[in-house]
Amino acid sequence: MRSLAPTLLLAFASCSPPSGPGPRPELLVQAAVSTRDALLALEPGYESAHGVELVFNFGASGDLAGQILAGAPADLFLSADERELARVEAAGLVLADTRRELLSNQLVVIEPAAGPSLFTAPFEPAQLADLRLRFVSIGDPASVPAGRYARAWLEARGLWSRLAARILPAV
Numbered sequence: 429m430r431s432l433a434p435t436l437l438l439a440f441a442s443c444s445p446p447s448g449p450g451p452r453p454e455l456l457v458q459a460a461v462s463t464r465d466a467l468l469a470l471e472p473g474y475e476s477a478h479g480v481e482l483v484f485n486f487g488a489s490g491d492l493a494g495q496i497l498a499g500a501p502a503d504l505f506l507s508a509d510e511r512e513l514a515r516v517e518a519a520g521l522v523l524a525d526t527r528r529e530l531l532s533n534q535l536v537v538i539e540p541a542a543g544p545s546l547f548t549a550p551f552e553p554a555q556l557a558d559l560r561l562r563f564v565s566i567g568d569p570a571s572v573p574a575g576r577y578a579r580a581w582l583e584a585r586g587l588w589s590r591l592a593a594r595i596l597p598a599v
Contacts, residue, residue, distance in 0.1 A: 452475075452479055452480050452481045453479075453480050453481070454480065454481045454482075454483050455480050455481070455482050455483065455503045455504065456483050456485070456501050456502055456503045456504075457482055457483065457484050457485070457502075457503065457504045457505075457506065458485050458487075458492045458495070458496060458500070458502040458504070458505045458506070459484060459485070459486055459492070459504075459505075459506040460486070460487075460488070460489045460492070460506055460507055460508035460509075460573075461486045461487055461488065462508050462533075462574075463486075463506050463508070463531070464484075464486045467482075467484060467506075468484075471484075485500075488571065488572070488599075489507040489508045489509045489512040489513075489573055490509070490512050490571055492505065492507065492512070493505075493507065493512035493513070493515050493516050496516050496521060497515065497516060497519055497521070502521075505522075506530070508533070508573045508574070509573035509576070511573075511576075512573075513527065533573070533574060533577060535574070535577060535578055535581055537551065537556070546559055546561070547559075553581075553582075553585045553587060554585070554587065556582075556587060556591060557587050557590040557591055561594060562594065563594055563595075563596040564591055564594050564595055564596065565595075565596040565597075565598050566578040566579070566595060566596075566597065566598070567597065567598055567599070568597035568598060568599050569597065570597070571599060572597075572598070572599060575597060575598075
């Protein structure tokens with residue numbers, strides 16, 4: 429996984445400190461909620477170094493894209509999903525040659541910490557379908573990028589059809 433800090437600093441690099449006293453210019457950042465902790469950690473140092481005020485609007489990538497398409501202002505859009513960014517770009521709302529891939533996601537399997545492990549080592553994806561799990565929770569593939577990634581991953585391994593009835597989608 430790539431480091432967030434250097435990449436985001438490059439994304440903001442076109443901003444320069446204001447000359448003279450007065451209010452600091454604001455940069456409106458529409459960002460996927462999954463980037464919240466990292467962006468808030470970077471905020472004080474970036475604002476100080478560049479003389480700007482970062483204003484964040486965190487939300488689901490699809491919701492943010494819809495807001496931008498409806499006219500909401502944005503100086504920077506950090507989407508967790510290429511599909512949502514493509515929608516904004518197709519509407520002519522992305523400056524030419526400014527789109528950058530900054531981060532990636534990694535799917536993980538989480539089980540309760542208490543009690544014995546449900547899985548044998550090494551973990552094999554087929555164990556998800558072989559177990560008598562009542563539910564398997566993933567992000568909702570209809571609206572959550574990580575849910576789409578999880579479904580695609582399960583489909584590629586021939587597991588989606590075996591698990592579909594037990595999928596508990598989360599938003």
